[in-house]
Amino acid sequence: MNRGSRPDYEAYAGDLFGEMILADTASAAPAPPGARPLSRFVPGMSIAAIAGAAAAWLSQNYGVPVILAGLLIGLAVNFAAADPRTHDGLDAVSRHGLRAGIVLLGFQVTAMQVAAMGLVPFAGLALVMSAALLAALLAARAIGQSPAIGLLGGGATAICGASAALALYGVIGRERVDQARFTLTLVILAAASAIALIAYPPLTRMLGFDDAQAGFLVGASIHDVAQAIGAGFAVSDAAGAQATVVKLTRVALLAPLVTLAALWIARVEPLPASVGRARVPVLPGFILAFLGLVALNSLLPLPPALAGHALTLSKTLLLLAVTATAMRTRTDLLLGLGWRAVMPVLAATIASLAVALAYAEWVIR
Template sequence: MAADLYGEMQLEAHPPARHSARDYLHGVLVTAIAALAAAWLADHYAVPLVLMGLLIGLALSFLSQDKRTHAGLDLMSQTALRIGIVLVGARITAAQLVDLGPLPFALLVAIMIAVIVITVASARLFRQDRHAALLAGGATAICGASAALALYSLIGDKRVDQARFTLTLVGITVASALAMTLYPVLAAQLGLTDAQAGFLIGASIHDVAQAIGGGFSFSAPAGEVATIVKLTRVALLAPMLMLVGLWLARSKDDAAGKARIPLRLPWFILGFLAIAAINSLVAIPKPVTDGAATAAQALLLLAIVATAMKARLHLLLDQGWRSFAPIIVATVTSFLLSLGGALLL
């Protein structure tokens, strides 16, 4: 595989300058079929969609040994991901940040930064690579699998290999599913108000749908607060990616070659910001924003499935228990800091 600062993550070590449509066909078809199967199973058996996509993708990883699938899998894991991130911007408006209020917003930003910093700092304690810890911390702090995919497109597989990345995806997805079940119960046991519970759940659960679902499982008012808090975290995806890109570019201990790489803002971050800005300034019809949100979810699912299919299972199984340490640290830190923030409201 080859990779650069913006995560080429390609199965083809030396891809041709141009591909024909037929070159993409096999990889795109198997990814689409696997994604449809994941969506059907998730819908009928109440399993998190991302987790089902990962499991099916891993089960079909043997297909990536067929060179005919390489171009299509690369397309789905890269281009589909980036377009999906752009479309996520349709869910964001400046009004959401205003509705949250200055204190909750400041607490949320502080929590997100602290989760990433503490997770990266803990990497040495568990003898883990700091880039892998950055991936786990950033994904936990922002929006789970979507953020992990976006971060990996910056970090690249020369810093974090494909097996470790897939393991991180699985870990944060399972952690988010458990959090959706446990956090509302813990909030009730702690006697939190609707506003406090909504902040706790929205600020600490990774996945958007699970954060919103967890909030409404506590109460309708808590669900509304959790929705605003969670979408604010999503809105901070682009600034966080910009900071990570800057850090990687300035790093003197760069795993990709110890070279200072000039910072280039990826087009999908610019697209995300542009869509969010348009959505804030212009009243986009709800059917359009709903359609964009559905398309974003579909494209991100395709990217997750393709990424899992590209993983090497034998390398995944070689990862020890310490590989989960950054995910555990990030999840626990996120919960405790979010709880502390909720108690201040």
Template sequence: MDDRNLYAGDLYGELALSEQVQPRGPRSLRGFLPGLLLVGVTSLAAAWLSDHYGMPVVLIGLLLGLALNFAASDKSTHSGLDLLAREGLRIGIVLLGFQITAAQIVDLGAGTFVLLIGIMAMTFAAGLIGAKIWGQSRYAGILAGGATAICGASASLALFAVIGRERLPQAQLAMNLVAVALASATAMAIYPVIAVQIGLDESSAGFLIGASVHDVAQAIGGGFSISDTAGREATIVKLARVTMLAPIVVLVSLWIGSADKGQASKMPFRRLALPWFIVGFLALVAANSILEIPTAVTGAALSVSKALLLLAVTATALRARTDLMRALGWRAFMPVACASLVSFVCAILAAIALGM
């Protein structure tokens, strides 16, 4: 691999210097504090703006993080930002398991679930094809297709943890997050209007929203903006998509491992290297399906999960190098645009078929 491609994803030269610097031991809280304070204040500002102006909080966190990322030129902030961007996101994904049960998937029905899987497969493929058409790497296509097919920013960050920044520049991740957030915000505003205008019944409209809007909160909000029935259907369909996060991360791990020369000779179970946060996510889904978890616990877990996602997204934006993002250009947005378009077309055709 060309060294320039390797270091393109390196934010401040840590990879380039890694051979000269000895691994550091455990850090004290003081070492993390500057970065934690920076991302905390930025995220609070995003939450305030979202509450007062009605914009998606993840999108505002992204934009504020990109606008203020000059503050991350101070290396004392790096440890705290990296901690939240990496571990904060992973814990947030684990806690998301409290929102899903096997019963919710069963409630969809086998036919509807198979239809939903087909839409997700077409969306994922569109991300890969869009990346190829617009001259992006297949890893960019995996990131775009997975984020659009599953659950937006959470899926982007989870898949990037598997792909690794040695294969895909972190600037591409930041571009993907911005594109997904913009697409999701647009979908939440437009798709409910389209569903009503074409005369979909409430259940079919809920399916359309749940099957095509990327972000969980915006999918649920878009459904309930039509009716309670549409909102409940959108919630179940969207959470069914979220359950596919773990299987898709597993498949991507196997795919990447089989494509790497150093990994191809290993047995599949050795190449899998399933991330711990996916194991934790599955464990909580299983527990939530078997046990009766108090509503207060699941509600608190959802709030913490959303807060950690906001912190992770904001930290990622603060650490992104805007010069590398500019170098990527508008083409870096196109895989998400292609995947979003295919997702909507497939979902609306399926919703019309279900309403017949």
């Protein structure tokens, strides 16, 4: 950005990690460390909170998936991010909100739940997740996209949708996947999960699945946690209980997947030397905190109300993070991505459904 020119908003757009800071005016002197007021976060956080509240209202009153509503509203009002006063708040919500939301998911999982699922469903879950990852990587390669794109789409589909995508993006980095592609991945994930919520319960009835088969199918193949569990209870209470255990087992596997993803992507798609060392360690701090909460939840009898409040807070933080991320995304870049950007998530979704169907039909009884 040249002195005397207007701030280069396009260069700043889509910086999820908030590492680029533009001066509000050409003559503004850099503030000394520690002198920046906390009030700088208010404009961006306020705008994200208003957009998130609108998304929650749409979800509550019209049944729109809340993450999808947050993405669409964020994209619709992203003109607000042209004002540099919103940058600090939006970036703080995008980065720290998503990490806190993922950490709080640890209250929903215990080691006993994973163990109680049994070896047969766990083996099937591993097959479904592997199929989703492999399909996304193959689709990305077939259409000439990078392995990082396939890893993002496949890993998010294999684990828990937007939450996993946000965690994976932390180790993949914007140097490998730009913000527009990342946001489009979130949109596709939310849309696919919403379609699955509507279509999968009738599919299980049409195929004559019992509660165990139906619970495994929806828990193993629907991306979003709330929608996977909701689809299970749409079949029956027993199917809902099975879907909950299967889905939360997938959530528990978020930490090892992110760790393996960090190791793998560093080998197959190393960053240039000019980028320097990776911004996120092999096992990020928020993943360690997630594992710590899982351990705490497994060892101590925590009040059920605490898990409920933690889930509500987690969903709120993730909604705000997704909305803020969408607001910082240039829609012109989204439009320029084309149909190829859809293929990794689409391939992973189809593969996970096909493998889950086959396993439920022939193995789960």
